[in-house]
Amino acid sequence: MENKEQCPLFLGFSSQKGGVGKSTLAEIVSSILYYEQGINLFVMDCDLSQDSFYKLREREKSIVQESEELSKSMQEYFHHLGKKAYRIYKSAPKEAVRTARSKIDGISNEKYQLVIFDFPGHAGTTELMELSLQMDYILSPIEVDIQSLVSCLAYAKTITEIGVSMSDSRIKDIILFWNKVDRRVRNIIIDEYTKLIHEYELTLLPGYVYATHRFSHELSTYGLRGVFRSTYQPPARGLRTGTGLDELVNEIIQRLKLKTKTENGND
Template sequence: MKQKVKNQPVYLGFASQKGGVGKSSLAEILASILYYEKGISLLVVDCDGTQESFFKLRQRERRVIEGSETISKQMKDFFTKFGKHAYPIIRSTPKNVIKYVNEYIRTHDIKVNLVIFDFPGHASTEDLLQLSIDMDYIITPIEADPQSLVSSFAYARTIRDLGVGLSDARIRDLLLLWNKINRSASSIVTDYYTQYAKEEDISIFDARIYHSVRFSRELELGGVKGVFRSSYLPPALTLRLPTGIDLWVEEVIEKCHLIPDSL
Protein backbone atom coordinates (compact mmCIF):
# COMPACT_ATOMS: atom_id res chain seq x y z
CA MET A 1 0.00 0.00 0.00
CA LYS A 2 1.29 3.44 -0.91
CA GLN A 3 2.10 5.77 1.97
CA LYS A 4 0.25 9.04 2.42
CA VAL A 5 2.36 12.18 2.20
CA LYS A 6 2.68 13.77 5.64
CA ASN A 7 0.37 16.73 6.35
CA GLN A 8 -1.54 16.15 3.14
CA PRO A 9 -5.31 15.57 3.43
CA VAL A 10 -6.77 12.19 2.53
CA TYR A 11 -8.52 12.25 -0.84
CA LEU A 12 -11.65 10.07 -0.79
CA GLY A 13 -13.73 9.68 -3.95
CA PHE A 14 -17.25 8.33 -4.36
CA ALA A 15 -17.68 6.71 -7.77
CA SER A 16 -20.21 4.37 -9.34
CA GLN A 17 -20.83 2.74 -12.69
CA LYS A 18 -24.61 2.91 -12.34
CA GLY A 19 -26.90 5.83 -11.68
CA GLY A 20 -29.24 5.72 -8.71
CA VAL A 21 -27.07 3.44 -6.62
CA GLY A 22 -26.86 6.03 -3.81
CA LYS A 23 -23.36 7.37 -4.39
CA SER A 24 -24.11 11.00 -3.57
CA SER A 25 -26.44 10.23 -0.66
CA LEU A 26 -23.80 8.06 1.00
CA ALA A 27 -21.15 10.72 0.45
CA GLU A 28 -23.42 13.33 2.03
CA ILE A 29 -24.21 11.16 5.05
CA LEU A 30 -20.57 10.18 5.58
CA ALA A 31 -19.36 13.78 5.35
CA SER A 32 -21.85 15.00 7.95
CA ILE A 33 -21.14 12.22 10.45
CA LEU A 34 -17.37 12.57 10.11
CA TYR A 35 -17.45 16.35 10.45
CA TYR A 36 -20.20 16.99 12.98
CA GLU A 37 -19.73 13.90 15.16
CA LYS A 38 -16.25 12.49 14.63
CA GLY A 39 -14.32 15.77 14.60
CA ILE A 40 -12.67 15.35 11.21
CA SER A 41 -12.11 18.60 9.29
CA LEU A 42 -13.12 18.15 5.70
CA LEU A 43 -13.89 19.76 2.39
CA VAL A 44 -16.40 18.45 -0.15
CA VAL A 45 -15.85 18.76 -3.88
CA ASP A 46 -18.91 18.26 -6.06
CA CYS A 47 -17.72 16.99 -9.44
CA ASP A 48 -21.06 15.48 -10.39
CA GLY A 49 -21.64 17.63 -13.46
CA THR A 50 -25.22 18.70 -14.03
CA GLN A 51 -26.44 16.62 -11.07
CA GLU A 52 -24.48 18.51 -8.40
CA SER A 53 -26.33 16.60 -5.69
CA PHE A 54 -24.14 17.88 -2.86
CA PHE A 55 -24.23 21.51 -3.91
CA LYS A 56 -27.97 21.50 -4.61
CA LEU A 57 -28.69 19.84 -1.26
CA ARG A 58 -27.05 22.74 0.54
CA GLN A 59 -28.94 25.24 -1.61
CA ARG A 60 -32.25 23.58 -0.67
CA GLU A 61 -31.31 23.59 3.00
CA ARG A 62 -30.43 27.28 2.94
CA ARG A 63 -33.85 28.08 1.51
CA VAL A 64 -35.55 26.01 4.23
CA ILE A 65 -33.53 27.70 6.99
CA GLU A 66 -34.19 31.18 5.61
CA GLY A 67 -37.90 30.43 5.30
CA SER A 68 -38.48 29.11 8.82
CA GLU A 69 -37.84 31.07 11.99
CA THR A 70 -38.03 27.89 14.09
CA ILE A 71 -35.50 25.96 12.02
CA SER A 72 -33.30 29.04 11.71
CA LYS A 73 -33.14 29.38 15.51
CA GLN A 74 -32.50 25.65 15.98
CA MET A 75 -29.66 25.75 13.46
CA LYS A 76 -28.16 28.82 15.12
CA ASP A 77 -28.27 27.02 18.49
CA PHE A 78 -26.66 23.92 16.96
CA PHE A 79 -23.73 25.78 15.43
CA THR A 80 -23.22 27.93 18.51
CA LYS A 81 -22.81 24.74 20.53
CA PHE A 82 -20.78 23.07 17.77
CA GLY A 83 -18.34 25.99 17.68
CA LYS A 84 -17.48 25.80 13.98
CA HIS A 85 -19.03 26.67 10.65
CA ALA A 86 -20.51 24.07 8.32
CA TYR A 87 -18.00 22.27 6.13
CA PRO A 88 -17.37 23.96 2.77
CA ILE A 89 -18.72 22.57 -0.50
CA ILE A 90 -17.12 23.63 -3.76
CA ARG A 91 -17.87 22.72 -7.37
CA SER A 92 -15.44 21.65 -10.04
CA THR A 93 -15.08 19.62 -13.22
CA PRO A 94 -12.85 16.52 -13.01
CA LYS A 95 -10.13 18.12 -15.12
CA ASN A 96 -7.57 19.99 -13.00
CA VAL A 97 -9.72 19.54 -9.88
CA ILE A 98 -6.75 18.53 -7.70
CA LYS A 99 -4.95 21.76 -8.54
CA TYR A 100 -8.15 23.69 -7.82
CA VAL A 101 -8.60 21.99 -4.43
CA ASN A 102 -5.03 22.67 -3.38
CA GLU A 103 -5.41 26.32 -4.37
CA TYR A 104 -8.70 26.60 -2.48
CA ILE A 105 -7.20 25.21 0.72
CA ARG A 106 -4.18 27.48 0.41
CA THR A 107 -6.10 30.69 -0.26
CA HIS A 108 -8.77 30.06 2.38
CA ASP A 109 -6.26 29.07 5.06
CA ILE A 110 -8.44 26.27 6.43
CA LYS A 111 -7.55 23.03 8.15
CA VAL A 112 -8.55 20.05 6.03
CA ASN A 113 -7.75 16.47 6.98
CA LEU A 114 -10.08 14.93 4.41
CA VAL A 115 -11.36 15.91 0.97
CA ILE A 116 -14.46 14.05 -0.25
CA PHE A 117 -14.99 14.04 -4.02
CA ASP A 118 -18.42 13.23 -5.44
CA PHE A 119 -17.58 11.85 -8.88
CA PRO A 120 -19.69 12.19 -12.00
CA GLY A 121 -22.05 9.33 -12.72
CA HIS A 122 -19.69 7.40 -15.01
CA ALA A 123 -15.95 6.93 -14.70
CA SER A 124 -15.00 5.92 -18.22
CA THR A 125 -13.28 8.93 -19.78
CA GLU A 126 -9.60 9.77 -19.56
CA ASP A 127 -10.23 12.67 -17.16
CA LEU A 128 -12.25 10.50 -14.82
CA LEU A 129 -9.72 7.68 -14.83
CA GLN A 130 -7.02 10.22 -14.00
CA LEU A 131 -9.16 11.60 -11.17
CA SER A 132 -9.65 8.06 -9.89
CA ILE A 133 -5.95 7.33 -9.56
CA ASP A 134 -5.40 10.77 -7.99
CA MET A 135 -7.49 9.65 -4.99
CA ASP A 136 -6.12 7.92 -1.91
CA TYR A 137 -9.30 5.84 -1.66
CA ILE A 138 -12.44 5.30 -3.71
CA ILE A 139 -15.75 4.02 -2.38
CA THR A 140 -17.97 2.40 -4.98
CA PRO A 141 -21.54 1.52 -3.91
CA ILE A 142 -22.94 -1.61 -5.54
CA GLU A 143 -26.38 -3.24 -5.65
CA ALA A 144 -27.42 -6.85 -6.18
CA ASP A 145 -27.87 -6.36 -9.93
CA PRO A 146 -25.60 -8.74 -11.90
CA GLN A 147 -25.41 -6.50 -14.97
CA SER A 148 -24.24 -3.43 -13.04
CA LEU A 149 -21.95 -5.57 -10.87
CA VAL A 150 -20.00 -6.63 -13.94
CA SER A 151 -19.18 -3.00 -14.81
CA SER A 152 -18.39 -2.11 -11.19
CA PHE A 153 -15.94 -4.98 -10.83
CA ALA A 154 -14.35 -4.10 -14.18
CA TYR A 155 -13.86 -0.52 -12.94
CA ALA A 156 -12.36 -1.81 -9.68
CA ARG A 157 -9.88 -4.00 -11.54
CA THR A 158 -8.95 -1.16 -13.91
CA ILE A 159 -8.21 1.25 -11.06
CA ARG A 160 -6.32 -1.40 -9.13
CA ASP A 161 -4.15 -2.28 -12.14
CA LEU A 162 -3.50 1.38 -12.98
CA GLY A 163 -2.53 2.06 -9.39
CA VAL A 164 -0.05 -0.77 -9.41
CA GLY A 165 1.28 -0.09 -12.89
CA LEU A 166 1.75 3.68 -12.72
CA SER A 167 4.49 4.95 -10.45
CA ASP A 168 2.89 8.38 -10.02
CA ALA A 169 -0.60 7.03 -9.17
CA ARG A 170 -1.77 8.08 -5.73
CA ILE A 171 -4.56 5.52 -5.33
CA ARG A 172 -4.14 3.23 -2.34
CA ASP A 173 -7.37 1.25 -2.42
CA LEU A 174 -10.83 1.01 -3.96
CA LEU A 175 -13.53 -0.36 -1.69
CA LEU A 176 -16.85 -1.76 -2.83
CA LEU A 177 -19.88 -1.21 -0.61
CA TRP A 178 -23.15 -3.13 -0.67
CA ASN A 179 -25.94 -0.54 -0.62
CA LYS A 180 -29.76 -0.62 -0.57
CA ILE A 181 -29.79 -4.18 0.73
CA ASN A 182 -33.28 -5.63 1.20
CA ARG A 183 -33.27 -7.58 4.47
CA SER A 184 -36.02 -9.90 3.28
CA ALA A 185 -34.45 -10.71 -0.10
CA SER A 186 -32.20 -13.66 -0.88
CA SER A 187 -28.50 -13.07 -0.23
CA ILE A 188 -27.30 -15.41 -3.00
CA VAL A 189 -26.06 -12.61 -5.27
CA THR A 190 -24.43 -10.55 -2.50
CA ASP A 191 -22.75 -13.62 -0.99
CA TYR A 192 -21.47 -14.80 -4.38
CA TYR A 193 -19.99 -11.43 -5.37
CA THR A 194 -18.55 -10.84 -1.90
CA GLN A 195 -16.64 -14.09 -2.23
CA TYR A 196 -15.71 -13.22 -5.82
CA ALA A 197 -14.28 -9.87 -4.65
CA LYS A 198 -12.07 -11.67 -2.14
CA GLU A 199 -10.87 -14.12 -4.78
CA GLU A 200 -10.08 -11.21 -7.14
CA ASP A 201 -8.30 -9.33 -4.34
CA ILE A 202 -10.78 -6.46 -4.57
CA SER A 203 -11.53 -4.75 -1.27
CA ILE A 204 -15.13 -4.78 -0.03
CA PHE A 205 -16.58 -3.41 3.19
CA ASP A 206 -17.80 -5.88 5.79
CA ALA A 207 -20.59 -3.42 6.63
CA ARG A 208 -23.68 -3.33 4.44
CA ILE A 209 -26.16 -0.48 4.03
CA TYR A 210 -29.79 -1.55 4.23
CA HIS A 211 -32.60 -0.03 2.24
CA SER A 212 -34.70 2.55 4.06
CA VAL A 213 -37.07 5.31 2.97
CA ARG A 214 -35.50 7.37 5.77
CA PHE A 215 -32.58 8.29 3.51
CA SER A 216 -34.82 10.78 1.70
CA ARG A 217 -35.70 12.77 4.83
CA GLU A 218 -34.16 16.18 4.32
CA LEU A 219 -34.42 19.22 6.57
CA GLU A 220 -37.70 20.31 5.00
CA LEU A 221 -39.33 16.94 5.77
CA GLY A 222 -37.79 15.91 9.06
CA GLY A 223 -36.81 19.17 10.71
CA VAL A 224 -33.67 19.49 12.80
CA LYS A 225 -34.48 16.49 15.00
CA GLY A 226 -35.70 14.18 12.25
CA VAL A 227 -33.33 14.83 9.36
CA PHE A 228 -31.34 12.08 7.66
CA ARG A 229 -29.79 13.62 4.56
CA SER A 230 -28.20 16.97 5.34
CA SER A 231 -25.02 18.97 4.80
CA TYR A 232 -25.62 20.93 8.01
CA LEU A 233 -26.46 18.14 10.43
CA PRO A 234 -25.63 14.46 11.01
CA PRO A 235 -28.48 12.00 10.47
CA ALA A 236 -30.70 11.59 13.52
CA LEU A 237 -29.30 8.69 15.53
CA THR A 238 -32.67 7.02 16.06
CA LEU A 239 -33.29 6.99 12.31
CA ARG A 240 -29.96 5.55 11.22
CA LEU A 241 -29.55 2.69 13.71
CA PRO A 242 -31.28 0.05 11.52
CA THR A 243 -29.47 1.09 8.33
CA GLY A 244 -25.93 -0.11 9.07
CA ILE A 245 -24.56 3.41 8.55
CA ASP A 246 -22.67 3.62 11.85
CA LEU A 247 -20.81 0.33 11.38
CA TRP A 248 -19.82 1.49 7.90
CA VAL A 249 -18.60 4.89 9.14
CA GLU A 250 -16.35 3.22 11.72
CA GLU A 251 -14.99 0.94 9.00
CA VAL A 252 -14.30 3.93 6.74
CA ILE A 253 -12.36 5.65 9.53
CA GLU A 254 -10.29 2.50 10.04
CA LYS A 255 -9.66 1.55 6.41
CA CYS A 256 -8.99 5.12 5.21
CA HIS A 257 -6.85 5.96 8.25
CA LEU A 258 -8.83 9.08 9.15
CA ILE A 259 -7.71 11.02 12.21
CA PRO A 260 -9.91 13.41 14.25
CA ASP A 261 -8.62 16.96 14.68
CA SER A 262 -8.04 16.43 18.41
CA LEU A 263 -5.45 13.66 17.85
Protein backbone atom coordinates (compact mmCIF):
# COMPACT_ATOMS: atom_id res chain seq x y z
CA MET A 1 0.00 0.00 0.00
CA GLU A 2 1.26 3.49 -0.87
CA ASN A 3 2.31 5.77 1.93
CA LYS A 4 -0.05 8.73 1.68
CA GLU A 5 2.45 10.93 3.52
CA GLN A 6 4.74 10.55 0.51
CA CYS A 7 1.97 10.86 -2.08
CA PRO A 8 0.36 14.26 -1.56
CA LEU A 9 -3.03 15.11 -2.96
CA PHE A 10 -3.11 17.16 -6.16
CA LEU A 11 -5.61 20.02 -5.96
CA GLY A 12 -6.24 22.14 -9.05
CA PHE A 13 -7.84 25.58 -9.16
CA SER A 14 -9.47 25.76 -12.56
CA SER A 15 -12.02 27.82 -14.45
CA GLN A 16 -13.22 27.98 -18.03
CA LYS A 17 -13.42 31.76 -17.92
CA GLY A 18 -10.91 34.43 -16.93
CA GLY A 19 -11.73 36.97 -14.28
CA VAL A 20 -13.68 34.70 -11.94
CA GLY A 21 -11.02 34.97 -9.22
CA LYS A 22 -9.36 31.57 -9.67
CA SER A 23 -5.76 32.64 -9.05
CA THR A 24 -6.59 35.11 -6.27
CA LEU A 25 -8.51 32.42 -4.40
CA ALA A 26 -5.72 29.89 -4.99
CA GLU A 27 -3.23 32.33 -3.46
CA ILE A 28 -5.37 33.14 -0.42
CA VAL A 29 -6.49 29.56 0.24
CA SER A 30 -2.92 28.26 -0.05
CA SER A 31 -1.75 30.77 2.55
CA ILE A 32 -4.55 29.95 4.98
CA LEU A 33 -3.96 26.20 4.65
CA TYR A 34 -0.19 26.48 5.05
CA TYR A 35 0.33 29.28 7.57
CA GLU A 36 -2.76 28.80 9.76
CA GLN A 37 -3.78 25.18 9.36
CA GLY A 38 -0.25 23.76 9.25
CA ILE A 39 -0.81 21.82 6.03
CA ASN A 40 2.52 21.34 4.28
CA LEU A 41 2.18 22.18 0.59
CA PHE A 42 3.80 23.70 -2.42
CA VAL A 43 2.34 25.40 -5.47
CA MET A 44 2.64 24.79 -9.21
CA ASP A 45 1.86 27.92 -11.21
CA CYS A 46 0.75 26.52 -14.59
CA ASP A 47 -0.80 29.73 -15.87
CA LEU A 48 2.22 30.83 -17.90
CA SER A 49 0.29 33.55 -19.73
CA GLN A 50 -0.24 35.34 -16.41
CA ASP A 51 2.17 33.83 -13.85
CA SER A 52 0.04 35.62 -11.27
CA PHE A 53 0.95 33.31 -8.38
CA TYR A 54 4.68 33.34 -9.14
CA LYS A 55 4.72 37.08 -9.90
CA LEU A 56 2.93 37.86 -6.64
CA ARG A 57 5.70 36.09 -4.73
CA GLU A 58 8.36 37.98 -6.73
CA ARG A 59 6.66 41.33 -6.02
CA GLU A 60 6.45 40.55 -2.33
CA LYS A 61 10.05 39.41 -2.22
CA SER A 62 11.23 42.71 -3.75
CA ILE A 63 9.09 44.78 -1.40
CA VAL A 64 10.43 43.00 1.68
CA GLN A 65 14.05 43.30 0.50
CA GLU A 66 13.68 47.03 -0.14
CA SER A 67 12.18 47.85 3.27
CA GLU A 68 14.33 47.36 6.36
CA GLU A 69 11.29 47.66 8.64
CA LEU A 70 9.23 45.21 6.62
CA SER A 71 12.15 42.81 6.33
CA LYS A 72 12.59 42.78 10.10
CA SER A 73 8.86 42.26 10.68
CA MET A 74 8.80 39.40 8.18
CA GLN A 75 11.82 37.73 9.79
CA GLU A 76 10.12 37.91 13.18
CA TYR A 77 6.91 36.53 11.69
CA PHE A 78 8.61 33.48 10.17
CA HIS A 79 10.74 32.93 13.28
CA HIS A 80 7.57 32.81 15.37
CA LEU A 81 5.92 30.59 12.80
CA GLY A 82 8.85 28.16 12.89
CA LYS A 83 9.03 27.56 9.15
CA LYS A 84 9.74 29.24 5.82
CA ALA A 85 7.32 30.39 3.16
CA TYR A 86 5.86 27.68 0.96
CA ARG A 87 7.55 27.05 -2.37
CA ILE A 88 6.12 28.19 -5.71
CA TYR A 89 7.26 26.69 -9.00
CA LYS A 90 6.42 27.62 -12.59
CA SER A 91 5.64 24.98 -15.18
CA ALA A 92 3.91 24.54 -18.51
CA PRO A 93 0.66 22.57 -18.08
CA LYS A 94 2.01 19.55 -19.97
CA GLU A 95 4.99 19.30 -17.60
CA ALA A 96 3.26 20.36 -14.38
CA VAL A 97 2.59 16.94 -12.85
CA ARG A 98 6.00 15.59 -13.84
CA THR A 99 7.67 18.68 -12.36
CA ALA A 100 5.64 18.36 -9.16
CA ARG A 101 6.65 14.72 -8.76
CA SER A 102 10.30 15.60 -9.27
CA LYS A 103 10.03 18.23 -6.53
CA ILE A 104 8.36 15.73 -4.19
CA ASP A 105 11.08 13.16 -4.82
CA GLY A 106 13.89 15.72 -4.74
CA ILE A 107 13.07 17.25 -1.36
CA SER A 108 13.36 14.15 0.79
CA ASN A 109 13.20 15.98 4.14
CA GLU A 110 9.71 17.34 3.40
CA LYS A 111 6.43 15.47 3.81
CA TYR A 112 3.77 17.15 1.75
CA GLN A 113 0.05 16.68 2.19
CA LEU A 114 -0.93 18.81 -0.76
CA VAL A 115 0.23 20.24 -4.07
CA ILE A 116 -1.86 23.13 -5.37
CA PHE A 117 -1.97 23.72 -9.13
CA ASP A 118 -3.07 27.09 -10.45
CA PHE A 119 -4.44 26.09 -13.86
CA PRO A 120 -3.96 28.11 -17.04
CA GLY A 121 -6.72 30.60 -17.65
CA HIS A 122 -6.84 30.09 -21.40
CA ALA A 123 -5.53 26.59 -22.10
CA GLY A 124 -6.45 24.49 -25.12
CA THR A 125 -9.16 21.94 -24.48
CA THR A 126 -6.90 18.88 -24.76
CA GLU A 127 -4.21 20.43 -22.57
CA LEU A 128 -6.74 21.41 -19.91
CA MET A 129 -8.42 18.00 -19.92
CA GLU A 130 -5.14 16.11 -19.60
CA LEU A 131 -4.06 18.22 -16.61
CA SER A 132 -7.53 18.01 -15.04
CA LEU A 133 -7.57 14.21 -15.10
CA GLN A 134 -4.23 14.09 -13.30
CA MET A 135 -5.63 15.96 -10.29
CA ASP A 136 -7.23 14.30 -7.28
CA TYR A 137 -9.62 17.22 -6.89
CA ILE A 138 -10.44 20.38 -8.80
CA LEU A 139 -11.89 23.51 -7.24
CA SER A 140 -13.76 25.57 -9.81
CA PRO A 141 -15.19 28.98 -8.90
CA ILE A 142 -18.35 29.99 -10.74
CA GLU A 143 -19.87 33.44 -10.94
CA VAL A 144 -23.24 34.92 -11.81
CA ASP A 145 -22.77 35.18 -15.55
CA ILE A 146 -24.73 32.89 -17.86
CA GLN A 147 -22.07 32.59 -20.56
CA SER A 148 -19.47 31.73 -17.93
CA LEU A 149 -21.79 29.26 -16.20
CA VAL A 150 -22.57 27.37 -19.41
CA SER A 151 -18.88 26.79 -20.18
CA CYS A 152 -17.97 25.99 -16.55
CA LEU A 153 -20.75 23.42 -16.19
CA ALA A 154 -19.87 21.81 -19.51
CA TYR A 155 -16.27 21.47 -18.34
CA ALA A 156 -17.29 20.04 -14.95
CA LYS A 157 -19.71 17.57 -16.52
CA THR A 158 -17.10 16.39 -19.05
CA ILE A 159 -14.41 15.91 -16.41
CA THR A 160 -16.83 13.99 -14.19
CA GLU A 161 -17.96 11.69 -17.01
CA ILE A 162 -14.45 11.04 -18.34
CA GLY A 163 -13.04 10.53 -14.86
CA VAL A 164 -15.63 7.89 -14.05
CA SER A 165 -15.16 6.05 -17.34
CA MET A 166 -11.34 5.99 -17.34
CA SER A 167 -9.83 3.47 -14.94
CA ASP A 168 -6.41 5.16 -14.98
CA SER A 169 -7.61 8.71 -14.28
CA ARG A 170 -6.72 10.18 -10.92
CA ILE A 171 -9.60 12.63 -10.59
CA LYS A 172 -11.98 11.98 -7.69
CA ASP A 173 -14.21 15.04 -7.87
CA ILE A 174 -14.59 18.49 -9.36
CA ILE A 175 -15.97 20.86 -6.76
CA LEU A 176 -17.89 23.97 -7.77
CA PHE A 177 -18.53 26.98 -5.55
CA TRP A 178 -20.13 30.37 -6.03
CA ASN A 179 -17.64 33.24 -6.06
CA LYS A 180 -17.93 37.03 -6.25
CA VAL A 181 -21.49 36.93 -4.95
CA ASP A 182 -23.12 40.28 -4.22
CA ARG A 183 -24.65 39.89 -0.77
CA ARG A 184 -26.88 42.92 -1.30
CA VAL A 185 -29.14 41.23 -3.82
CA ARG A 186 -30.95 37.92 -4.14
CA ASN A 187 -29.93 36.53 -7.50
CA ILE A 188 -32.38 34.32 -9.40
CA ILE A 189 -29.57 32.99 -11.60
CA ILE A 190 -27.86 31.48 -8.54
CA ASP A 191 -31.08 29.78 -7.47
CA GLU A 192 -31.80 28.35 -10.92
CA TYR A 193 -28.27 27.19 -11.66
CA THR A 194 -27.89 25.68 -8.20
CA LYS A 195 -30.88 23.46 -9.06
CA LEU A 196 -29.32 22.60 -12.42
CA ILE A 197 -25.98 21.71 -10.84
CA HIS A 198 -27.74 19.33 -8.47
CA GLU A 199 -29.67 17.82 -11.38
CA TYR A 200 -26.35 17.19 -13.14
CA GLU A 201 -25.22 15.48 -9.91
CA LEU A 202 -22.17 17.73 -9.69
CA THR A 203 -20.61 18.74 -6.39
CA LEU A 204 -21.49 22.26 -5.28
CA LEU A 205 -20.27 23.62 -1.96
CA PRO A 206 -22.82 25.22 0.34
CA GLY A 207 -22.45 28.92 1.00
CA TYR A 208 -20.82 31.64 -1.09
CA VAL A 209 -17.59 33.59 -1.35
CA TYR A 210 -18.72 37.20 -1.41
CA ALA A 211 -17.43 40.03 -3.58
CA THR A 212 -15.27 42.56 -1.72
CA HIS A 213 -12.48 44.93 -2.70
CA ARG A 214 -10.33 43.43 0.07
CA PHE A 215 -9.39 40.48 -2.14
CA SER A 216 -7.08 42.74 -4.17
CA HIS A 217 -5.21 44.23 -1.20
CA GLU A 218 -1.52 43.39 -1.57
CA LEU A 219 1.49 43.85 0.68
CA SER A 220 2.87 46.74 -1.40
CA THR A 221 -0.08 49.02 -0.63
CA TYR A 222 -1.56 47.77 2.64
CA GLY A 223 1.43 46.51 4.64
CA LEU A 224 1.47 43.50 6.94
CA ARG A 225 -1.65 44.44 8.89
CA GLY A 226 -3.88 45.17 5.92
CA VAL A 227 -2.67 42.66 3.35
CA PHE A 228 -5.28 40.20 2.08
CA ARG A 229 -3.76 38.63 -1.02
CA SER A 230 -0.31 37.32 -0.13
CA THR A 231 1.98 34.32 -0.49
CA TYR A 232 3.73 35.21 2.77
CA GLN A 233 0.80 35.22 5.18
CA PRO A 234 -2.95 34.66 5.29
CA PRO A 235 -5.39 37.55 5.52
CA ALA A 236 -6.07 38.51 9.12
CA ARG A 237 -9.10 36.74 10.56
CA GLY A 238 -10.82 40.04 11.18
CA LEU A 239 -10.49 41.00 7.53
CA ARG A 240 -12.00 37.67 6.46
CA THR A 241 -15.19 38.13 8.46
CA GLY A 242 -18.21 37.91 6.19
CA THR A 243 -16.26 36.90 3.06
CA GLY A 244 -17.11 33.18 3.18
CA LEU A 245 -13.41 32.28 2.96
CA ASP A 246 -13.23 30.41 6.25
CA GLU A 247 -16.27 28.34 5.33
CA LEU A 248 -14.63 27.53 1.98
CA VAL A 249 -11.37 26.48 3.63
CA ASN A 250 -13.20 24.31 6.17
CA GLU A 251 -15.07 22.56 3.34
CA ILE A 252 -11.78 21.91 1.52
CA ILE A 253 -10.18 20.44 4.64
CA GLN A 254 -13.14 18.17 5.31
CA ARG A 255 -13.69 16.98 1.75
CA LEU A 256 -10.01 16.33 1.08
CA LYS A 257 -9.57 14.85 4.59
CA LEU A 258 -6.52 17.02 5.24
CA LYS A 259 -4.80 16.72 8.59
CA THR A 260 -4.51 20.08 10.31
CA LYS A 261 -2.65 21.23 13.37
CA THR A 262 -2.91 24.29 15.58
CA GLU A 263 -0.81 27.27 14.58
CA ASN A 264 1.58 26.65 17.47
CA GLY A 265 1.49 22.88 17.30
CA ASN A 266 4.24 20.50 16.34
CA ASP A 267 4.34 17.73 13.75
